[in-house]
Amino acid sequence: MKKIALFPGSFDPLTNGHLDTIERATNIFDEVIVAVSTNTTKKSLFNGEERIALAKEVLKDVPGTKVVRHTGGLTVDMAEELHVSAMLRGIRNMKDYEYEESIAMMNRSQNPKIETVILMASEKYRFLSSSLIKEVAMFGGDISEFVPSVVNQAIIKKYQDMSDDEHM
Template sequence: MPHSRIAIYPGSFDPITYGHLDIIKRSLRIFEHVIVAVARNSQKNALFGIDERIALIRSVLKDEQRVSVDTFSGLLIDYVASKNAHVVVRGLRAISDFEYEFQIAQMNNSISHDVETLFMMTSVQYGYLSSSIVREVCSLGGNVDSFVPAEVKAAMQKKYGLTGSQSADSV
């Protein structure tokens, strides 16, 4: 198998959280370049459109030269091949994540033996964190400062019609 120092980190990133950023930064310890690949998934009811998600990710990672942001649709395995990469990075929070991700990794491996999946356990402080939980907390006016960067918080509050004074400063 050819070696590549490029990893693909796919997901919906709706929105990107500190948990995602933790996986990206830790992946950069292993890989020369990480492509954050935002999936076009019409089955999910997204808060942010694809272009908005890409802009937010680029904004929070603007100082990281070894990360690029892209979008894809169709099979992840085809996208990985198109980028001349051979590793998919996936974050795991719990056993339930592993069951699902293991099935996807096995399917990807059965389609292409050239692609490996690297599972990274989330850091302890982000083990509970998910984009859907962050969306729910924000939609109810809760404080999301410890879950997402400031620009993501502001974008979410705008989407939900909240202003800084309407959202709780301490929950």
Template structure:
């Protein structure tokens, strides 16, 4: 069974993330979406909220998809999941430079797990969770970047008080 891990903070999950998940799920027998915390990204949602959000959003995507929390080194998590690949989405050259460095480091940690890059759909390339949150915090419309349910989650979170 070919297993890939797609790691991220998914804070919040965007249409770009869902595009990579949908396409990645067709490449492997099982896709594990690993939801983690990156404190430097100042998450809007708790890990539990993001897990629930991602599970809801991937429920109708075909393929064997599992959504799992992790708080360890990515390669350790990938090994625990029995992964043969790490799936990463690319939007721009800046993404490639960072991801290329990470892929090289990960290969040094375990050269039996490949990193596979998928280019984001052209229409979704500018979308970044950080920018979605910034637009929402300033009262802008985020409907072009996330699903209606995620937009409601973000609005509800901001109406209830931001972190």
């Protein structure tokens, strides 16, 4: 049976930490499905279509990956519909662990057939978060070593466009 993992997230933006987790997961699973969702508790920099397009561009040369839109509902239900055996999560620290543990336990209560697999972030990415990336970029900082090139260019353009709109 094919081993498929679902890696859900808002990926706003997709970072090198996300990419590292996805690439490492392809060594464990036959397929990693990246489910791009909307985090209703955060203000997004990119809309859903933009995030999906960026993820597809970043992952186009990573064998065993696929990008899909998570359109709502429970992620664990989506996992069952896609016939995945595991939910993939990346964590950076104990705070992430505690948060992910709660979600994993709730998911297990909803569907005991879906396991949660947690990968520790690589050391060089442990401090990275999408929120931190956006904040540094918003103030003109160099984030090029923390995001894929296509994402970096999209972020620069997005903030330039936002700045141009403010000056009109």
